[in-house]
Amino acid sequence: MADPLESDDDFLPPAPRAGGIAARAYASLASNQGYLEGLNAEQIEAVESLDGPVLVLAGAGTGKTRVLTTRIAHILATGRARPGDILSVTFTNKAAREMRHRVSNMVGEAVEGMPWLGTFHSIGAKILRRHAELADLKSDFTILDTDDQIRLIKQILQAADIDEKRWPARLFAAIMDGWKNRGLSPEDVPGGDSAGFADGKAKQLYVAYQARLKTLNAADFGDLLLENLRIFRKEPDVLARYQQRFRYMLVDEYQDTNVAQYLWLRLLAQRPTVSVEHQRANICCVGDDDQSIYGWRGAEVDNILRFEKDFPGAKVIRLERNYRSTGHILAAASHLIAHNQGRLGKTLRTEDVPGEKVTVTGAWDSEEEARTIGAEIEDWRRQGHRLSEIAILVRASFQMREFEDRFITLGLPYRVVGGPRFYERAEIRDALAYFRSVCSVTDDLAFERIVNVPKRGLGDATVQLLHDYSRAHNTSLQESARALIATEELKPKPRATIRDLIVSFDRWRAQLDHISHTELAEVVLDESGYTAMWQNERSADAAGRLENLKELVRSMEGFENMRGFLEHIALVMDTEGANDADSVYLMTLHAAKGLEFDTVYLPGWEEGLFPHQRALDEQGRSGLEEERRLAHVGLTRARKNARLFFAINRRIHGMWNSTVPSRFLDELPEAHVDVTEAASGFAEPRSRFDRAEPFTGSRYDTPGWQRAQARANGSAGRFVKTPPTIEAVAVRRSTSGARLAVGERVFHQKFGYGQVREVDGDKLTVSFDKAGEKRVVASFVDRA
DNA sequence: TCAGAATGATTTTTT
DNA sequence: ATCATTCTGA
Secondary structure, eight states: OTTTTTTGGSSOOOOTTTHHHHHHHHHHHTOOOTTTTOOHHHHHHHHHOOOOOOOEEOTTTTTTHHHHHHHHHHHHHTTTTGGGEEEEEESSSHHHHHHHHHHHHHHGGGGOOOTTEEHHHHHHHHHHHHGGGTTOOTTTOEEOOOOHHHHHHHHHHHHOOOOOSSSSSHHHHHHHHHHHHHOGGGGSOOGGGGGTTTTHHHHHHHHHHHHHHHHTTTTHHHHHHHHHHHHHHHHHHHHHHHHHHHHHEEEGGGGGHHHHHHHHHHHHOOOSSSSGGSSSEEEEEEEEEGGOOOGTTOOOHHHHTTTHHHHOEEEEEEOOBBBOOOOOHHHHHHHTTTOOOSSOOOOOOOOOHHHHHHHHEEEEHHHHHHHHHHHHHHHHOOOOOOOEEEEEEETTTTHHHHHHHHHHHTOEEEEESSSGGGSHHHHHHHHHHHHHHHHTOOOOHHHHHHTTSSSOOOOOOHHHHHHHHHHHHHHHHHHHHHHTOOOOOOSHHHHHHHHHHHHHHHHHHHOOOTHHHHHHHHHHHHTHHHHHHHHHSSSSSSHHHOOOOOOOOHHTTTSSHHHHHHHHHHHHHOOOOOSOOOOOOEEHHHHHHTOOOEEEEEEEEBBTTBBBBBHHHHHHHHHHHHHHHHHHHHHHEEEEEEEEEEEEEEEETTTEOOOOOOHHTTTTTTTGEEEOOSSSSOOOTTTTOOOOOOOOOOOOTTHHHHHHHHHHHHHOOOSOOOOOOOHHHHHHOOTTTTTOOTOOOEETTTTTTEEEEEETTEEEHHHHEEEEEEEEEEEGEEEE
C-alpha cells in the first residue's frame, strides 16, 4: 500500500508553482490591496508576527477572528506558505465555517484549498483515517457519538456484570472522557483514578471498551485525538511529516484547549531539526483567559497561562481595544472580572461613548422577572428595534422555560439557540442508523438501534440471541441474523420478521449504486415502515419529526453519495437552519460565547444559580472564578444595553425558595450601574427589597457579599435554607418562627390565601383558594 | 413483548 | 414540576 502521506494531494512538495493557489491568492490580494486597512497597531502586529510562537490575548470584542483570518490571508499573500501548509484549528464547526468564509472573502477562491482548517476533531479524524492501521482500525471506521458510546458502555458494563444502578454508564462515560481529555490511554491511567468506579474496575473496563471499539471498527470523539497522540508518539516518521507540513499553525480559543489538544499541538509544533530557523514553530494561539468557561469539561486555563513557558521566546500580544460595547458596559465587565486572581491581566478600553449604564433589577419571583423582560422587549419592538438584536442569556437551561411561556403568551417570536441538536433527535438518529445499516453490514450499534423500530415484535430475547450468536461466531449482528433465520433457533414469528428485515436490507443495499442516495433514503424510510410509524403517531411533535426527516433527506443532497454523507455526519452535522424570522434569542451563557447583541438580558443573578452552587461545591475558588468569567462573558455580549435581573423567589424542582442576590452584583462598579424597578406593574410594594439591594460598589463589606460568605462557609445545602437575611426578615413579616399546623389558614405573597394540608419540616403543602395545591417553604407564608 | 407505573435525577456542551 | 429511564404485570 502506498504511503498515505505521499499518495495524498495535500502532501505535494511545497515548491511554489506558477499559477498555483498561492500565486493566485497573492494576485488576488495584490489587486485587493490593503487587507491590513482598518486594523489597529496591535492587530497588525499580531497579523505580521509570522515567525516563532505568538500568543494573542484577545479580550472580548477586540477583533480576534479578524486577526486570525487576516493572518492567514497575510501568510498566503506574502507567499510564505500554500493553503495546504497551514494548520488552523477551532473548537466548533461553526467557528471553522466562519473562518473559512472570512478568509475566502479576503483571498478569493484560494481557500477552497485549505484542507487543514477545521475543528480539532475533524482534523484529528482526517489524520487518523490516513493512518488507521496504526491504530488497529480501518480507514472507514465509524465515529461514535455520545449516544452510541453510552449504549456500548452499557453492553460492556453488562458483560462485566456490573450493577448499572450503582454505576451508571453515563458516569463511566464521563470518567473515560476525562481520561481521554487528559490524553490518557488505558495503560496510562493512574491506578488511583480507577478507584472511583465499580470498585476499582474502571481501568479494566476502559481496556475492554477500547478493545470493543477496535472490533467494531469504531472510534469515539475522544479517540480522534487520543489515537493521533499514540500514533505520533509511536511513529516519529509520521509525526515528522506533519511537523514539516504544517509550516504555520493557528489555534482559536486557546483557553479552551484540554490536555489532549495541548499535547497534540505541542507534538506538531516541536521542531527537532538542528537548523536554527526551524527550531521555533510558527504557532499562533489566540485566546482570552477571561473567557475560559469550559473548565468543567476538561479545558485547562493553565494552557494559556503557561504559554510563554511552553514556547520560550514567545511573543505575547494583547488586544485590549474593544470595538463592541459602550463605556459603562465595558467598565462593569472589567471591574467584575478584576475580582479574579490568576489571570494574565488585560484592561479593555473603548473609544465608544459611555452609553447606557448597566441596569440591575430585582423581581419578586422568576415569573415577574420573565414578565418584566417580556414587557421591555415589547417596548423595544414598538420603538422599532429588531428582535434579533436582543438576547436573553441564562445560566441554566431550565430558566428558559419561563421565558418561552411568557413569549408564547405575548406572541413574541423567539428562537432557542443550542438545545437538542438536530442530529441528536431520536428520529434523525433512527434514520441514520438505517442508513448506516444499509451501508455497513458490520455496524452493530446501528442495526441494534433500529432492529425493533418501528415495533416489529423483536424484543430483548431475540436481540440477545443475535448477540450470543455473534459472540460465538465472531460475526456482525446482521450476519448472525442471516445465519439464524436458516435455523430453528428462533420462534416462527420473530424468525419471519427478521427474514423480512434482512431481505429488505439486501434490497436496499442492492440499490446503493443504482438510485440516488436521497431517493434511497426515502425508499428506506418508507419501506421500513419508519415514516408510517410517525404518521400514525398522534402526538403533537410527530409532524415536526416528519419535517425533520425531510430536512435530513434534503441535507443529503449536498453529498456525493450515502457513504460520503455518513462519513461527515458524525463530525459536522449542525443545523444553522435558515432562521430568517426576526426573533429574540434565548440561550445559555455558554452558547452565547462569541456572539454579540445590542441588548442583552441577564436574568437569574442569584446565589446558588449564578454563581451556580455546584460549581462552588465542586470546584471551590476556581469554580467561582469560572462562574465570574461566565458573568464577564455575559456582560461583554452587549453592545448597548446590559440588563441584569435577580428574583427573590425562584422555583427549584417545583418548590419555591427564597434566594439571595448574586455576589457578582456587589462586585459591579457603582458608578456604571443603575438599580431600577421591575417594570411590569405587578403590584408588589417595591420597598420590600429596595434595601436588599446593596450596591455600594465593589467592596467586600457589603451585606450581599457577607451573606454570600456566610452561606459559602455554612451549610452545603443548595439554594434552600439561607441564613436569615435582611430582606428575608423583611419579607417574612409576622410569621416569626411560629410553626404552622395542618388546617391553618395562611397567606402567600404569590399564591394568595390557602389552607395548610401538610407540614414537612420547613416545607408545607398548602391548598390555595386560587392557585390550587402547592408545595411552599414555610417562611414564605403568613398566618392569615 | 409491551404499555403503564414507579423511580430517580435535574449546570454549563462540542465533537 | 418534569422528564427520562427502568420495572412490572398483563
